[in-house]
Amino acid sequence: MINLGMASLRLYAGLVGCRSGSCARSLRTLSGMTVSQIDEEVAKLLELKVQLGGDEGRHQFTLKTAKGTRDYNPKQMAIREKVFNTIISCFKRHGAENIDTPVFELKETLTGKYGEDSKLIYDLKDQGGELLSLRYDLTVPFARYLAMNKVTNIKRYHIAKVYRRDNPAMTRGRYREFYQCDFDIAGQYDPMIPDAECLKIVHEILSELELGDFRIKVNDRRILDGMFAVCGVPDDKFRTICSTVDKLDKMSWEDVRSEMVKEKGLSEEAADQIGQYVSLQGGMDLAERLLQDAKMSQSKQACAGLTDMKQLFSYLQLFQVTDKVVFDLSLARGLDYYTGVIYEAILTQTGPVPVAAAQNGAGEKAEEGVSVGSVAGGGRYDGLVGMFDPKGRKVPCVGVSIGIERVFSIMEQKAEASAEKVRTTETQVMVASAQKNLLEERLRLTAELWNAGIKAEVMYKKNPKLLSQLQHCEDSGIPLVAILGEQELKDGVVKLRTVHSREEIDVSRAKLVEEIKRRTSDV
Amino acid sequence: MINLGMASLRLYAGLVGCRSGSCARSLRTLSGMTVSQIDEEVAKLLELKVQLGGDEGRHQFTLKTAKGTRDYNPKQMAIREKVFNTIISCFKRHGAENIDTPVFELKETLTGKYGEDSKLIYDLKDQGGELLSLRYDLTVPFARYLAMNKVTNIKRYHIAKVYRRDNPAMTRGRYREFYQCDFDIAGQYDPMIPDAECLKIVHEILSELELGDFRIKVNDRRILDGMFAVCGVPDDKFRTICSTVDKLDKMSWEDVRSEMVKEKGLSEEAADQIGQYVSLQGGMDLAERLLQDAKMSQSKQACAGLTDMKQLFSYLQLFQVTDKVVFDLSLARGLDYYTGVIYEAILTQTGPVPVAAAQNGAGEKAEEGVSVGSVAGGGRYDGLVGMFDPKGRKVPCVGVSIGIERVFSIMEQKAEVRKGDGRETLCG
Numbered sequence: 001m002i003n004l005g006m007a008s009l010r011l012y013a014g015l016v017g018c019r020s021g022s023c024a025r026s027l028r029t030l031s032g033m034t035v036s037q038i039d040e041e042v043a044k045l046l047e048l049k050v051q052l053g054g055d056e057g058r059h060q061f062t063l064k065t066a067k068g069t070r071d072y073n074p075k076q077m078a079i080r081e082k083v084f085n086t087i088i089s090c091f092k093r094h095g096a097e098n099i100d101t102p103v104f105e106l107k108e109t110l111t112g113k114y115g116e117d118s119k120l121i122y123d124l125k126d127q128g129g130e131l132l133s134l135r136y137d138l139t140v141p142f143a144r145y146l147a148m149n150k151v152t153n154i155k156r157y158h159i160a161k162v163y164r165r166d167n168p169a170m171t172r173g174r175y176r177e178f179y180q181c182d183f184d185i186a187g188q189y190d191p192m193i194p195d196a197e198c199l200k201i202v203h204e205i206l207s208e209l210e211l212g213d214f215r216i217k218v219n220d221r222r223i224l225d226g227m228f229a230v231c232g233v234p235d236d237k238f239r240t241i242c243s244t245v246d247k248l249d250k251m252s253w254e255d256v257r258s259e260m261v262k263e264k265g266l267s268e269e270a271a272d273q274i275g276q277y278v279s280l281q282g283g284m285d286l287a288e289r290l291l292q293d294a295k296m297s298q299s300k301q302a303c304a305g306l307t308d309m310k311q312l313f314s315y316l317q318l319f320q321v322t323d324k325v326v327f328d329l330s331l332a333r334g335l336d337y338y339t340g341v342i343y344e345a346i347l348t349q350t351g352p353v354p355v356a357a358a359q360n361g362a363g364e365k366a367e368e369g370v371s372v373g374s375v376a377g378g379g380r381y382d383g384l385v386g387m388f389d390p391k392g393r394k395v396p397c398v399g400v401s402i403g404i405e406r407v408f409s410i411m412e413q414k415a416e417a418s419a420e421k422v423r424t425t426e427t428q429v430m431v432a433s434a435q436k437n438l439l440e441e442r443l444r445l446t447a448e449l450w451n452a453g454i455k456a457e458v459m460y461k462k463n464p465k466l467l468s469q470l471q472h473c474e475d476s477g478i479p480l481v482a483i484l485g486e487q488e489l490k491d492g493v494v495k496l497r498t499v500h501s502r503e504e505i506d507v508s509r510a511k512l513v514e515e516i517k518r519r520t521s522d523v
Numbered sequence: 524m525i526n527l528g529m530a531s532l533r534l535y536a537g538l539v540g541c542r543s544g545s546c547a548r549s550l551r552t553l554s555g556m557t558v559s560q561i562d563e564e565v566a567k568l569l570e571l572k573v574q575l576g577g578d579e580g581r582h583q584f585t586l587k588t589a590k591g592t593r594d595y596n597p598k599q600m601a602i603r604e605k606v607f608n609t610i611i612s613c614f615k616r617h618g619a620e621n622i623d624t625p626v627f628e629l630k631e632t633l634t635g636k637y638g639e640d641s642k643l644i645y646d647l648k649d650q651g652g653e654l655l656s657l658r659y660d661l662t663v664p665f666a667r668y669l670a671m672n673k674v675t676n677i678k679r680y681h682i683a684k685v686y687r688r689d690n691p692a693m694t695r696g697r698y699r700e701f702y703q704c705d706f707d708i709a710g711q712y713d714p715m716i717p718d719a720e721c722l723k724i725v726h727e728i729l730s731e732l733e734l735g736d737f738r739i740k741v742n743d744r745r746i747l748d749g750m751f752a753v754c755g756v757p758d759d760k761f762r763t764i765c766s767t768v769d770k771l772d773k774m775s776w777e778d779v780r781s782e783m784v785k786e787k788g789l790s791e792e793a794a795d796q797i798g799q800y801v802s803l804q805g806g807m808d809l810a811e812r813l814l815q816d817a818k819m820s821q822s823k824q825a826c827a828g829l830t831d832m833k834q835l836f837s838y839l840q841l842f843q844v845t846d847k848v849v850f851d852l853s854l855a856r857g858l859d860y861y862t863g864v865i866y867e868a869i870l871t872q873t874g875p876v877p878v879a880a881a882q883n884g885a886g887e888k889a890e891e892g893v894s895v896g897s898v899a900g901g902g903r904y905d906g907l908v909g910m911f912d913p914k915g916r917k918v919p920c921v922g923v924s925i926g927i928e929r930v931f932s933i934m935e936q937k938a939e940v941r942k943g944d945g946r947e948t949l950c951g
Contacts, residue, residue, distance in 0.1 A: 038568050045561050045568070062629065063671045063911060066655050069625035071668055074679070077621040097597035098604070102588055102700050103626055103657075103684065124657075125646040127688065132589050134626075134647075145594055148586045156597070161626065165650065177625050388586060427618040443716075443841040450616055450727070451843070457618040460712035460720075476618075 068166065068176025074424035079411045083209065084159060084181075087402060090204050091157040091183055094197060099156050101141040103163075107131040113140050113387075115336055120164045122176075134163035138182045139337070139384070139399070146186055146395055147388035153187035155194075159404075175405065184399030186385070192308055195341050195380060196315035198400045202345050202376050203321040205402060211375065211410055212349035216324055219331040220309055221338045221379075223290075226302025227329070230295045231273035233266065239336075240264050245278060246332035249346075253279070278330040284313035286327050305340070312341065333377065340380030341398070346373040347410075375403040423477040428520045431458045432469040433484045439463070441484050445494070449482075452513045454520075456482075473499045480516060591689065591699025602934045606732065607682060607704075610925060613727050614680040614706055617720060622679050624664040626686075630654040636663050636910075638859055643687045645699075657686035661705045662860070662907070662922070669709055669918055670911035676710035678717075682927075698928065707922030709908070715831055718864050718903060719838035721923045725868050725899050726844040728925060734898065734933055735872035739847055742854035743832055744861045744902075746813075749825025750852065753818045754796035756789065763787050768801060769855035772869075776802070801853040807836035809850050828863070835864065856900065863903030864921070869896040870933075898926040 033041075065071060072080060110121060110133050122134040135141055138158045146154070159181045166174045183201060185194040199216060206214045224245075225238060233241050244259050251259075253275060260266040260274070273295075280286060287309040290296045297303060309327060316322045333342050378400030385395035415422050431446045439462045449456040457478065459469055466483075473481055483495040483504075493506040496515060507515045556564075588594060595603060614621075633644060633656050645657040658664055661681045669677070682704045689697045706724060708717040722739060729737045747768075748761060756764050767782050774782075780798060783789040796818075803809060810832040813819045820826060832850060839845045856865050901923030908918035 041568055045564055062631070063667065063913065064629065065625055065671075066627055066629055066653055069627070071625070071672075072623040073672070074620035074622060074677075077623060080623075081621070098600040099597060100595040100600060100603075102592035102594070103686075104589055104592070104700075106585065106587065106589055108585070123648040123650065125648045127646065129688075130589055144586065148588075149594075149596070154597075163626075165652075177627075390586065424620045425618045426615045439713075439716075440837075440841055443719075443838060447723070447842045450723070453616070455616045455618065460708075460710075460716040462713050 066176075068174070070175070070177075075415070075422050076408070076412065078422050078424050079415060080408060083404065083407055083411060086208050087181055087205055087404075088157070088159070090201055090208065093204075094155070094201055096155045096157045096183060099142075099145065099158055100160065101135070101138075101145060101158070103161075104132040104134050105141060105144065107133045109144055109388075110136060110140060117164075120166060122163045122165055135160075136164060137162050138180050138401075139184070139381075142182070142184060142186075143384045143388050143397075146385045147390075147393075151186065152395055155183075155185045157181075157183045179404040179408075181402040181404045182399060183402075184397055186395050186397045188396055192311045192315060192341075195398050196312055196319060198378060198398055199312075199316060199325060199343060200319040200321055202343070202400055202402075203319075203324055206345060206375065209407060209411075211347055211407065214324060214345055214347050214375070215326055216321075216343055216345045216376075217326055217328040217331045218309070218312070218341060218343040219328060220305035220341050222301045222305030222340065223309065223329070224332060226299030226305065227274070227277050227296065230299050230302070231277070232270040233274070237264060237266065241266060241274075242332050245274065245330060248278060248330040248332075280329045281326050283322060283325075283327055284310050284317075287313065308341070333379065337381040337384060338379040339382040342379035343377065343400070344374055345376040347375055348373070375406050376400055377403075421477055425457075425476055425478075426455050427457045427476060427478045428455045429457075429480045429482050429516055430469060430473050430478050431456055431482050431484070432464070432466060434466040435485055436463045438484050438486075441489060445482065445484065449513065449516070452517075454513065454516055470499070480519065482512065482516075589699075591697070593698070593700075598938070599931070599935065602938060603931060606927065606930055606934060609731050610704055610728055610927075611680070611682070613724060613731065616727075617678070617724055619678045619680045619706060622665075622668065622681055623683065624658070624661075624668060624681070626684075627655040627657050628664060628667065630656045632667055632911075633659060633663060640687075643689060645686045645688055659687060660685050661703050661924075662707070662904070665705070665707060665709075666907045666911050666920075669908050669920075670913075670916075674709065675918055678708045680704075680706045702927040702931075704925040704927045705922060706925075707920055709918050709920045711919055715834045715838060715864075718921050719835055719842060721901060721921055722835075722839060722848060722866060723842040723844055725866070725923055725925075726842075726847055729868060729870075729898065732930060732934075734870055734930065737847060737868055737870050737898070738849055739844075739866055739868045739899075740849055740851040740854045741832070741835070741864060741866040742851055743828035743864050745824045745828030745863065746832065746852070747855060749822030749828060750797070750800050750819065753822050753825070754800070755793040756797070760787060760789065764789060764797075765855050768797065768853060771801060771853040771855075803852045804849050806845060806848075806850055807833050807840075810836065831863070856902065860904040860907060861902040862905040865902035866900065866923070867897055868899040870898055871896070898929050899923055900926075 104124060107123065108131070111118070114121070114136055117136070121136050124132040124134070138160060142156070142158065145151070159179065161177050162180050163177055166176055183198065185198065187194075199218070202216055224242060228238050228241060229235075241260055241264060244256055244264060247259070248256055257271050257275060260271045261268055277296075280290075282289075287306045291303060291306045291310075296306075313322065313325075313327070316325055331342060331344060333344060378398070380396070380398040382394060382396040384397065386392045389395075429449060431442050431449065433442055442458050446456050446458040457472075459472070470481065472478070479499055481497040481499060483497060485495070488495060488506070491506075492509050494509055494512050495504050496507045496512070497504040498519075627647060630646060631654070634641070637644070637659055640659070644659050647655040647657070661683060665679070665681065668674070682702065684700050685703050686700055689699055706721065708721065710717075722741070725739055747765060751761050751764060752758075764783055764787060767779055767787060770782070771779055776798060780794050783794045783797070784791055800819075803813075805812075810829045814826060814829045814833075819829075836845065836848075836850070839848055854865060854867060856867060901921070903919070903921040905917060905919040908920065909915050912918075
């Protein structure tokens with residue numbers, strides 16, 4: 001006892017003597033520690049860590065971006081700008097407004113919205129304030145915005161980066177910071193009209209981006225759930241069977257059937273019945289056929305979905321997009337959100353693509369794993385806003401997410417392959433001189449051009465060589481050079497040279513602006 | 524002894540029985556804890572917190588954005604789009620390229636670059652990977668980009684949001700997430716030409732945005748340092764006297780003098796000598812006069828700065844912007860970065876503005892506290908990229924940051940006023 005007492009006394013003394021002075025006090029209540037006490041303790045330990053010099057002694061300084069993120073260089077930005085312009089024009093053509101939300105939300109806003117994927121959320125450090133997390137998609141912030149501002153009707157687009165702590169080892173090339181490009185219509189409307197407009201928008205965008213041929217597959221959650229029910233899938237297996245069916249774009253039916261029966265415990269009979277349906281594709285005709293189908297028509301839910309599908313196709317006909325749209329019973333997607341129509345657009349002409357390249361936000365309504373070649377996806381989600389509203393008031397929503405990163409890499413590859421250089425500036429004229437001591441004159445002329453709204457550059461050298469100035473034009477794609485010389489100044493003219501043809505003419509100083517504008521508008 | 528023993532035994536048992544089982548072990552070495560042991564301990568405590576239900580039991584669900592951040596509604600976005608279009612057109616008119624960088628950097632990239640303001644950096648939680656922090660400005664990422672890609676020459680613009688854990692209680696209306704709008708020219712060139720182009724760009728943008736009349740104050744770190752030297756300021760007081768002089772746009776000379784003498788311990792004589800200089804404003808003529816000034820001309824540094832200032836004004840004349848530019852010896856700014864010319868643009872026609880509204884990135888080269896009415900700022904910073912390059916290779920840079928948030932609120936106010944006239948405006 002005495003020995004034990006002495007040992008404990010030493011321990012006690014050690015505690016009292018420890019740098020983090022309140023240790024002893026908090027330890028007495030350790031088994032009954034409250035959250036705030038833990039917070040205090042953590043804060044003290046972290047301060048002790050700082051005193052010890054933290055992590056700073058441990059690393060060499062590394063010049064790199066964070067794992068899973070990258071800079072965009074000027075060429076990539078030029079491509080990105082063109083893609084965004086095309087997409088935004090389309091959104092505006094359809095009357096969409098633009099909103100923006102912060103890059104981080106209260107952690108509790110994102111909690112419970114992403115299922116298993118929640119572990120992929122980036123949290124901010126607890127620095128003594130609110131607990132925050134980086135946004136995982138643009139849909140949850142949208143729902144939060146609607147509920148917070150009590151908005152019942154809006155047609156909005158939102159283009160911004162989102163953040164997911166994906167493990168790059170698993171899926172090569174997957175980024176942790178990437179763009180999403182969302183368009184959504186919120187509000188109570190007559191059925192299927194806004195849904196049809198979303199599909200029209202996808203069709204327009206994919207056509208204008210010239211990515212090659214594409215297909216838009218559509219289905220409906222009610223049809224899927226109804227189909228599972230009439231095929232004898234137990235209710236509690238709906239979601240898990242659904243995620244297996246979703247793999248049909250990557251796996252053969254044999255493998256999918258095998259997974260359903262062997263891994264998910266579905267009866268072979270149910271699996272076979274499902275197999276008969278999920279191979280079906282068509283248009284309005286298929287929806288009509290299924291409404292007549294003895295088994296399918298037993299499900300009220302499926303009938304509702306099929307009726308709406310017919311309606312949808314009639315609108316798509318009016319919108320002239322049925323050439324690319326197919327009702328495909330195998331389309332499942334991550335269905336946690338969706339309550340009605342779902343769709344996914346795929347490119348049909350590209351070769352095998354690393355699965356990772358499909359990470360692109362295409363239909364990232366809280367799930368990953370879109371099929372190879374997928375460039376857009378979405379659907380109707382009527383229940384999400386109600387989860388945020390304090391009174392549970394529902395705001396029905398339908399929307400689509402464009403797989404921007406996928407589009408970027410396709411455009412980047414095209415640019416590489418093409419002979420045409422991508423310009424990173426829009427400069428129209430280089431103001432140059434072949435002789436010395438003409439810096440002042442060059443600056444003066446450049447300012448005149450800028451003041452007239454002309455895009456011009458001048459070299460930051462007192463006496464540059466003409467060759468370097470011309471080389472810069474070649475490198476940057478600048479089409480014109482305005483060359484000053486002693487004689488030209490006396491004569492009141494400027495030599496205007498076309499870079500690619502090397503033709504030169506003398507233009508009077510007074511008419512120079514007009515001449516440049518004429519030539520650059522021809523382009 | 525027995526009582527003490529019994530008390531200690533209970534304590535010991537308590538420790539052994541505690542949920543975080545290794546507590547006892549680590550405590551034995553507490554006074555000699557290593558960083559990794561602390562990490563382990565913290566991780567365990569945080570897990571215990573999660574087991575206790577973390578913070579989730581404590582809050583009602585609150586429908587709000589994070590403190591210091593806000594959504595932009597469609598009206599605000601329409602205004603924002605117009606402002607960006609004007610600014611980007613100007614950048615493109617001058618041949619600038621565009622780059623983008625990630626919203627977070629490795630924590631070590633940002634460490635040691637912001638002085639006292641480092642406590643305002645948002646860190647990401649240590650989730651078992653690299654330690655990350657949200658970017659605090661666009662200049663450090665730019666320098667990192669240049670060093671990483673071994674770029675020696677570039678003229679680039681970058682418009683993006685940055686993050687600072689400001690305390691909103693202190694400065695009303697200060698946002699924690701806000702836009703910065705940066706234009707920078709990197710590379711070794713003949714002196715003052717790119718510097719002059721930056722000022723031309725500020726002049727163009729502020730004119731096109733139609734924010735009313737404005738002035739662009741310019742000065743030079745070498746002139747300031749030289750001035751302090753010849754006025755008898757001890758070397759080790761340069762930076763602190765400089766930050767006091769910086770307050771002249773908000774405080775009277777009497778108060779500034781008082782702070783220099785009473786709080787910073789400067790001699791009254793030195794303070795008076797400074798006082799004679801910092802009241803001076805002018806153009807090329809002032810630079811010439813100071814080059815002739817008996818005292819000032821004793822400083823080689825000041826003379827270099829003044830010679831360059833004359834050169835700058837000659838270029839500004841060719842660029843036709845001297846009407847709005849004034850060489851102002853009281854302009855100081857947070858000078859940690861800057862090595863040469865510095866400048867700040869202020870609007871002259873607006874009424875009193877809450878100090879907070881001046882938070883806007885205007886010249887937020889790692890410092891806050893721009894003067895009321897400030898809408899842009901910047902300068903030359905030749906040493907920053909060298910801090911990133913493994914071989915310390917320097918890439919001289921000069922640039923400017925437009926105070927976009929300030930511009931937004933002015934445009935939003937203008938839009939409100941127009942509506943109030945009772946006339947429907949069809950355009951944003």
